[in-house]
Amino acid sequence: MDYSKLLDVISIILASIICFLVFFNLYTISSSQNIPLISINSPIIFPFLIGITLLILLLIIIFEQSKFWKNYKEDSEYRKNVINELKDVLFYFAGLVIYISFLKNLHFNVSTIIFTAFVMILLTRKELNLKKIFQVILSSVGLVLVIDFVFSGIFKIILP
């Protein structure tokens, strides 16, 4: 997989947030419920040890990566591509979140047809014409009907 400094920085920030939340929560539990951090009977001893391990690993990663970044020069075109890819992913993620929030009100079939048609149009936007739109609508309706039939009809699984 191609390396991206931007994503590397994001992952370090994410891991740091996780680390912070771990220690914040452990401190809250320890101070509010008077539970010692380090005691053989403590329910937070193992999370504490894992938190410490993650913190040490994170510091090593930051140290190693900062050394690596000193000599690393990222091509501006490549960086632009990475940002565009990330935008696509975030856009898709946002679409999924909106779709999930609509599942309750519009129910599975309607919201899924809208979501899949929307995604298919986005993925084929460069070759979009009337025939393609028709193909996309047909595919999304067909897809939902098949999923509904297989999951609900055959496997008796409750759909969202």
Added chain:
Amino acid sequence: MNIFLILYMAVGAIIGLIMGALPGLTVTMTIVLVVSLTFGWPMIDALAFIIGAFCGGVMGGSISAITLNIPGTAAAVATVFDGYPLKKKGEAPVALGLALFVSLIGGLLGILFLAIFGPLIGSIALKFGSQEYFLICLWGLSLVAVLSKENLIKGFAAACIGLIISFIGMDPITGLMRFTFGSPLLSGGINYIVAMIGLFGMKEVFVQLSSKKTFKVDNFHYNIKDLFPKMDVVKKTLKCFSWSAPIGAIIGLLPGTGGDIASLVSYGVSKQLIKEPSRPFGEGAYEGVAAPEIANDSAIGGAITTLLTLGIPGDSVTAVMLGSFYLHGLLPGPTFMMTEKKYFYMIIVFLIISEFIAYFLGILGSNAMLRMLNFPKWFLLPFISILCVVGSYALQNNIYDVLFMVIFGLLGYILEKSGYPVSPIVLSIILGPMIETNFRKALISTGGMGNLLLSFITRPISLILLVLIIATFITQTVLMKKIVNN
């Protein structure tokens, strides 16, 4: 055994073959999606379905490796080296037929290994106490972290993140709420199936979305008769069985290793040992197709042995299998051979039948599968997304599980793109409660950290495990580095 079980295995194998053949869709992802179909099924039906998909997925990987020069699964990487040159020489049906046939035989040899060594390892595992359970889980976890990617530190950081996710919710011993931040949504913890679907299924959708790679299979049609093995070709590869099958089974047995490493090692060994191959390696040697295919299928038997007798998944695929076994009330581990012996033999029978079903369906359906390789991305990605949504919802009929699944997908995408493997995260979420419970039990019973560390050395099995952890750690780090460098 009834006809429905065979039907479940056949349907599972068809799904596995198709998903395994499609580049980018891994066997792990296949199992994740297949598991989501089996919520609420009787355990035996679900096992038949999941095992069918597993065997089909491993076998399907070679189809795109030979026809497209893209391995459908990581275990089929080495098949590309000689499979695709054979296709270019106009021998694609011979290569496909050979790959499917030796996969079948390799798979059966791996299952034989499971049948012989499973009870043996199981009887040793019965002597395990909390220390041994803890060490053995730690062994599996650290090995997956070591072998998942070349960056060891990031692998361990990923394992730690997974463990922290597994702590969310109620403490397994005292009932104290941890890492919920007062939210009732988190009080039940994060379900490992939701995390699995997100980290393997939805993550792959995000990865494929950002990938510019497209593939197209030429319009060709194979005569089914040509896909049955030619005996003269099989004869040329017979000697490969003597080392490739044991290599596959033994490498599959080691926690943290799987079919991908087994196939590469087997290919390398064959290259060294065969002085006069049918053609030079890399230019369409039949032995170059047979060796990795035998090894990656016999690794199934080895991996299932460790999974069932020690409760440790060998790789991401068996991690997902472990999750699905838990889901259906089957508890692999040291006591499995004592309490669930009938399921052990049932799994062996399912594996044997599934191997045969996958083989024959692979031959009969190869033309249809090759056409499916042309499925456009604009259709495939929303389809897999919806399967992930339905699968994560079906678990507890909870819409927030779907939301968590999507968040895990994005987390997996970002972490994988920055070099963190996702397999240790999933494995940690599954093994987390077991590791923590056994660690704390051992800590309480020994009376302190110093005594606990001492007990690792004074208890014979613990000591062996500790030595094994250190030894395999060193050897496999070196082995992995060699593979990466090559």
